[in-house]
Amino acid sequence: MNAVKIVACIGGGVIGAGWVARLLENGIDVNLHDPAPDAKSKTQAVLDNADRAYAKLTMAQRPVKGVLTYCESLELAVRGVPWIIESVPENMEIKHAVYQQIETHAPSEAVIASSTSGIMPSQLQQGMQYPQRLMVAHPFNPVYLLPVVELVAGEQTDLDVITRAKGFYQSLGMRPIHVRKEIEAFVADRLLEAIWRESLWLIKDGIATTEELDDIVRFGFGLRYAQMGVFETYRIAGGEQGMRHFLEQFGPCLSWPWTKLMDVPEYNEELVELIAGQSDAQSGHYSIRQLERIRDDNLVAIQQALKANEWGAGLVLADYEKQLFDAGAKSASIEAQPDHSAPIRTTRRRIPPDWTDYNNHMNEARYLQCFGDATDAFMRLIGCDADYIHNGKSYFTVETHIRHLDEVRVNEQVHTTTQVLSGAGKKMQLFHCLYHDNGTLLATGEHMLIHVSLETRAACIPDVEVLEALEAIAVLHARLPAPEGVGRAVGQAL
Amino acid sequence: MNAVKIVACIGGGVIGAGWVARLLENGIDVNLHDPAPDAKSKTQAVLDNADRAYAKLTMAQRPVKGVLTYCESLELAVRGVPWIIESVPENMEIKHAVYQQIETHAPSEAVIASSTSGIMPSQLQQGMQYPQRLMVAHPFNPVYLLPVVELVAGEQTDLDVITRAKGFYQSLGMRPIHVRKEIEAFVADRLLEAIWRESLWLIKDGIATTEELDDIVRFGFGLRYAQMGVFETYRIAGGEQGMRHFLEQFGPCLSWPWTKLMDVPEYNEELVELIAGQSDAQSGHYSIRQLERIRDDNLVAIQQALKANEWGAGLVLADYEKQLFDAGAKSASIEAQPDHSAPIRTTRRRIPPDWTDYNNHMNEARYLQCFGDATDAFMRLIGCDADYIHNGKSYFTVETHIRHLDEVRVNEQVHTTTQVLSGAGKKMQLFHCLYHDNGTLLATGEHMLIHVSLETRAACIPDVEVLEALEAIAVLHARLPAPEGVGRAVGQAL
Numbered sequence: 001m002n003a004v005k006i007v008a009c010i011g012g013g014v015i016g017a018g019w020v021a022r023l024l025e026n027g028i029d030v031n032l033h034d035p036a037p038d039a040k041s042k043t044q045a046v047l048d049n050a051d052r053a054y055a056k057l058t059m060a061q062r063p064v065k066g067v068l069t070y071c072e073s074l075e076l077a078v079r080g081v082p083w084i085i086e087s088v089p090e091n092m093e094i095k096h097a098v099y100q101q102i103e104t105h106a107p108s109e110a111v112i113a114s115s116t117s118g119i120m121p122s123q124l125q126q127g128m129q130y131p132q133r134l135m136v137a138h139p140f141n142p143v144y145l146l147p148v149v150e151l152v153a154g155e156q157t158d159l160d161v162i163t164r165a166k167g168f169y170q171s172l173g174m175r176p177i178h179v180r181k182e183i184e185a186f187v188a189d190r191l192l193e194a195i196w197r198e199s200l201w202l203i204k205d206g207i208a209t210t211e212e213l214d215d216i217v218r219f220g221f222g223l224r225y226a227q228m229g230v231f232e233t234y235r236i237a238g239g240e241q242g243m244r245h246f247l248e249q250f251g252p253c254l255s256w257p258w259t260k261l262m263d264v265p266e267y268n269e270e271l272v273e274l275i276a277g278q279s280d281a282q283s284g285h286y287s288i289r290q291l292e293r294i295r296d297d298n299l300v301a302i303q304q305a306l307k308a309n310e311w312g313a314g315l316v317l318a319d320y321e322k323q324l325f326d327a328g329a330k331s332a333s334i335e336a337q338p339d340h341s342a343p344i345r346t347t348r349r350r351i352p353p354d355w356t357d358y359n360n361h362m363n364e365a366r367y368l369q370c371f372g373d374a375t376d377a378f379m380r381l382i383g384c385d386a387d388y389i390h391n392g393k394s395y396f397t398v399e400t401h402i403r404h405l406d407e408v409r410v411n412e413q414v415h416t417t418t419q420v421l422s423g424a425g426k427k428m429q430l431f432h433c434l435y436h437d438n439g440t441l442l443a444t445g446e447h448m449l450i451h452v453s454l455e456t457r458a459a460c461i462p463d464v465e466v467l468e469a470l471e472a473i474a475v476l477h478a479r480l481p482a483p484e485g486v487g488r489a490v491g492q493a494l
Numbered sequence: 495m496n497a498v499k500i501v502a503c504i505g506g507g508v509i510g511a512g513w514v515a516r517l518l519e520n521g522i523d524v525n526l527h528d529p530a531p532d533a534k535s536k537t538q539a540v541l542d543n544a545d546r547a548y549a550k551l552t553m554a555q556r557p558v559k560g561v562l563t564y565c566e567s568l569e570l571a572v573r574g575v576p577w578i579i580e581s582v583p584e585n586m587e588i589k590h591a592v593y594q595q596i597e598t599h600a601p602s603e604a605v606i607a608s609s610t611s612g613i614m615p616s617q618l619q620q621g622m623q624y625p626q627r628l629m630v631a632h633p634f635n636p637v638y639l640l641p642v643v644e645l646v647a648g649e650q651t652d653l654d655v656i657t658r659a660k661g662f663y664q665s666l667g668m669r670p671i672h673v674r675k676e677i678e679a680f681v682a683d684r685l686l687e688a689i690w691r692e693s694l695w696l697i698k699d700g701i702a703t704t705e706e707l708d709d710i711v712r713f714g715f716g717l718r719y720a721q722m723g724v725f726e727t728y729r730i731a732g733g734e735q736g737m738r739h740f741l742e743q744f745g746p747c748l749s750w751p752w753t754k755l756m757d758v759p760e761y762n763e764e765l766v767e768l769i770a771g772q773s774d775a776q777s778g779h780y781s782i783r784q785l786e787r788i789r790d791d792n793l794v795a796i797q798q799a800l801k802a803n804e805w806g807a808g809l810v811l812a813d814y815e816k817q818l819f820d821a822g823a824k825s826a827s828i829e830a831q832p833d834h835s836a837p838i839r840t841t842r843r844r845i846p847p848d849w850t851d852y853n854n855h856m857n858e859a860r861y862l863q864c865f866g867d868a869t870d871a872f873m874r875l876i877g878c879d880a881d882y883i884h885n886g887k888s889y890f891t892v893e894t895h896i897r898h899l900d901e902v903r904v905n906e907q908v909h910t911t912t913q914v915l916s917g918a919g920k921k922m923q924l925f926h927c928l929y930h931d932n933g934t935l936l937a938t939g940e941h942m943l944i945h946v947s948l949e950t951r952a953a954c955i956p957d958v959e960v961l962e963a964l965e966a967i968a969v970l971h972a973r974l975p976a977p978e979g980v981g982r983a984v985g986q987a988l
Contacts, residue, residue: 053790055846060818147810148714173814175713198688204759211776214723219669220642222719229708265698282705296547305795316641320667353802365863402894410802446984490940
């Protein structure tokens with residue numbers, strides 16, 4: 001996947017360790033040098049977080065994790081290594097001393113990527129023997145999860161290094177952006193510093209607290225910025241006339257005291273044309289209506305994603321839904337079906353975004369998850385609930401047969417029904433149907449479960465209440481016709 | 495659900511129509527007055543967007559939609575109405591004229607909520623007969639989807655109006671934030687103006703284009719801001735010592751030219767204590783480790799949500815998964831097995847922490863995930879790789895049989911082998927074995943796959959190269975003994 005198989009990381013702070021994590025997760029070996037006494041434990045904490053996050057991030061099979069070597073000296077870390085990431089403190093003298101050591105011990109063609117968030121690469125290059133291989137590659141915390149990395153060349157940087165860096169960071173799942181003109185703090189930190197300085201005034205002047213300020217961001221424009229930036233957002237606000245209209249409306253505000261930042265560019269026709277032209281090039285292939293709907297779909301999806309995490313704007317949505325639920329009628333539930341003479345409605349859910357593969361339809365493994373959830377719901381119905389399991393007994397699935405009959409896409413609503421094929425002694429055989437809410441049968445699942453002791457992991461008879469509840473439903477369901485597809489082996493003729 | 499059953503909206507621009515949409519979707523009738531000739535069509539476009547978004551936003555049963563009445567005159571709109579939302583242009587004379595008309599025709603106790611994004615409510619109240627019922631309730635575009643609304647009282651505002659407003663906007667699914675001190679542009683637009691002005695400099699100085707600026711936001715800090723604001727984010731960056739440490743590290747930057755915004759508050763102990771104390775009150779009940787994991791879970795969920803929408807950072811994740819898919823075969827050392835006369839080693843992986851269920855062993859659905867990954871690896875081996883799929887053909891699983899033979903725990907290393915049972919025409923029947931690396935057989939999976947056109951979703955013959963590669967292996971594997979458990983139906987006697 002990647003030509004670079006090993007990277008040296010000099011400095012293991014929050015940013016350095018974040019790089020280490022992203023590299024290891026992508027199968028690249030890392031030599032880490034950080035003289036701080038707690039460097040190992042601090043790095044390990046970041047690696048633990050990254051492990052946890054990557055397990056959730058993607059269902060794709062990832063490469064075998066890279067090997068991390070803690071190196072006592074910088075020399076040991078960089079010797080023979082083709083790519084070196086420097087994340088030492090933002091101090092020019094320290095950085096220059098590190099580069100001098102690197103140049104002494106590393107191959108002369110090894111790339112040096114500085115994580116500096118503010119110092120211009122041309123300044124970093126001063127006094128270097130081979131300055132053409134140094135660039136800034138400025139990432140954002142948490143480095144292992146945020147895609148953007150700003151690539152900035154110094155006056156002496158070989159542009160081929162930037163080209164190679166683009167490929168390298170892309171292979172790590174990142175989105176490199178080449179900042180074509182050097183300035184201190186580059187681009188992102190310019191914007192962040194502007195927000196930060198304005199925020200400090202708002203706190204100092206007692207206008208708002210840190211919490212109020214944060215809430216105003218995360219319940220408001222922060223949701224927009226996760227999916228569109230400043231200009232595309234305002235292009236939409238300008239309506240069908242787009243950016244020019246927005247600028248006409250809000251240009252005059254620049255002279256108003258709406259921020260402490262009063263050193264503003266002159267608002268003139270030249271600036272309007274520059275911005276409107278760039279905005280047309282960026283977003284002109286979408287109509288405003290299209291952009292509005294893309295934005296809306298994203299805002300919906302982000303709030304739903306946060307709802308699943310019980311956080312921020314997702315909690316606002318959850319509270320709203322609670323209000324609606326209280327106000328409205330109760331939906332269908334197991335409790336609402338005391339009659340078990342038909343297959344039982346066991347679960348209902350919407351397909352979440354993380355259940356999809358790269359075709360954006362539900363991954364095949366999630367069919368079994370739907371059936372596993374249906375089994376859980378049925379187990380609860382017969383009294384094999386969390387308390388019962390906590391007391392040391394449960395059912396284990398020993399055999400599964402699935403007919404994958406139709407595709408289902410993200411956000412579509414599905415439900416399951418469950419029919420007991422047999423239920424006696426240690427055994428329970430279930431037949432689930434997974435339906436789209438529009439009535440389409442998506443899959444069937446036939447499952448043999450064995451009741452076990454969680455202590456011995458051996459089969460055993462269920463508690464009498466569970467067994468009686470199961471048998472009662474089994475008797476009723478024995479009168480139902482055998483479901484289509486029951487008892488099939490894979491590939492058996494129809 | 496709500497005491498307010500009807501609202502008058504004066505002004506139907508992007509903001510006014512956004513209010514109309516949010517109100518109607520929540521079952522509240524609206525009288526809209528806007529003298530612009532295209533007001534109806536513009537409002538209808540926003541209502542269409544809102545309809546579409548709400549259909550996706552929540553599955554909860556919503557109230558019957560409110561009734562919209564377009565009113566020829568302001569008088570007709572406000573007569574007898576208890577809540578009036580003013581969203582007319584940001585011009586003091588226009589606003590004062592509108593309030594005068596409202597006071598002439600509306601009940602004297604009717605609340606007047608101005609949507610102004612910058613004018614202080616005390617200025618709006620000048621000359622009013624009943625100024626105590628006027629406040630600012632400043633929303634954000636799109637009003638029907640973004641939760642935050644800034645509530646700002648003027649000098650003469652009755653605080654009971656703010657209290658009632660909190661309840662009212664909450665009932666609409668919003669997150670009202672009371673800005674306790676009046677300033678021009680309030681809080682959110684202060685931050686937005688700071689970003690905007692800095693952005694204009696970056697464009698004017700030719701540092702970046704609108705597209706590059708937007709990408710740096712939406713692939714970077716914009717993802718963070720969707721779930722945590724400025725201060726909670728930086729608290730995490732400070733590590734275990736939190737906000738004080740962050741301020742110590744970055745306080746000095748305030749005197750550096752990292753933005754054009756150089757009028758900065760004095761960085762002193764008093765400011766540090768103010769901010770650190772507020773940050774403790776806001777986030778001190780979480781450890782930094784907890785905050786890191788909350789942040790990571792949110793960043794993962796947001797990127798996955800955007801993947802489903804095929805947009806922004808979600809596209810970066812999708813591209814990354816495509817790369818992993820391509821690389822998967824190579825890392826699984828298939829190339830190291832040119833001899834296909836035995837079952838083929840298809841995948842190897844460690845069981846991640848989130849794959850375990852309440853029984854503390856791997857969830858049953860993940861057995862199918864292991865087999866799905868093995869199928870993917872085998873598909874790549876015969877040339878059905880990302881490019882092939884991108885060109886419009888693939889194999890879909892239509893039937894699965896799993897024998898769950900043993901448990902497996904977190905962090906244990908497993909691998910799969912794959913035997914072709916048959917492979918000819920549109921059909922491919924595979925038999926996977928999942929082994930613990932210690933040699934224990936954990937499960938077997940038997941799968942029927944059909945080759946399909948991704949355009950028509952119908953079965954079709956594979957390209958000749960794929961078919962030949964499959965058939966060659968099928969011929970070799972036909973000489974192997976039938977694997978144990980092949981052709982079983984669920985519950986069939988041994």
